[in-house]
Amino acid sequence: MSLPLTEEPEATEKREGHYLFGGMFFGHFGLFITETICRLWASNDSYDGIVFTPKHANLTHFKKHHRELFKIFGITCPVILLPTPTRIEKLSIPGQGFGLGAIASGTEEYRNFLRNTVGKVPPNGPEKIYISRTKYAATGGLLGEQVLEANLERAGYVPVYPEKMTWTDQLALYRAARKIISIDTSALHMAGMAADPDKDIAVILRRNNTEHHCMRLQLRGMIGKDILLINSLVNEYLVPGKKPNHDSWGEADFNEIRDALVKGGFVDPDVQWDIPTDEIIQADVAVAESRAKRGLAFTPVEKRYEP
16 A cells, blocks of 8 residues: 655745755754764865754754764754755755664765764873763663772773763864773764774663664774673663663673683783672662652563673
8 A cells, every 4th residue: 555645835935056865954962973973074165055954843053062063974064954845946965974773883985974073082091091971961871880980980980971071072082082982972973983993882771772882883883893781780670661761771790791801801800809899789779769859660670682
């Protein structure tokens, strides 16, 4: 059965000239990186502008950090949001070079584009970093993460807090790092833009699902090898009635995390490694429920997703 055709909307604006279609503008950080910018590999100075359509009506302009990234990409022509139906004299529509799903590894053209743009950002930062969420007021995370952060500091890793940095500084940080440890978080999409074969990356799951899969493909595509993926979850605290998602809080086996990091060559076997006490876990659960504004359902992990 064929679906009825949607009637073509009446154009309320007209633009003369040759434009590049950039895609749909998502305001969410992760979706901006994974969906909005993925046709810009085809940008050059020959266009009269690059046009985007906003995902929502309240997305009326690009913010400073968005334009910061356009500058890194070397885009000099106008970048324009089209909130209403617009007829364009000539429009080039390049293929999407990256995104969620099967294309998450990125096309060769897109990976080369990143190497030729982001790859020219001067590296600035330590060689070993831990991408932390301990200062991020999120509604999901890893219980006892502050203990993990302290453990990794003793192992020589510098905690970094991307939400407190400009996008240029984040890219410079990831360019400099040779070893990166993180729980699965959208910041890894930005790290993936700056990834190269010299990096080793370990990702600790905070939720027992496959949400990390696109991050893994992106990172693998850029560094040319697999990441170390650690699922040591034993319990989860979930919004009642929901499956593990971005709002979930995971409780992990810290001994398993240590063993995996030692085996993967990320930490030395003699590093002091503390385990979160029950008091720390319950205090973090209280914080999680406060942020969620509701009680969370204690859910044992009966079958772990196998990386």
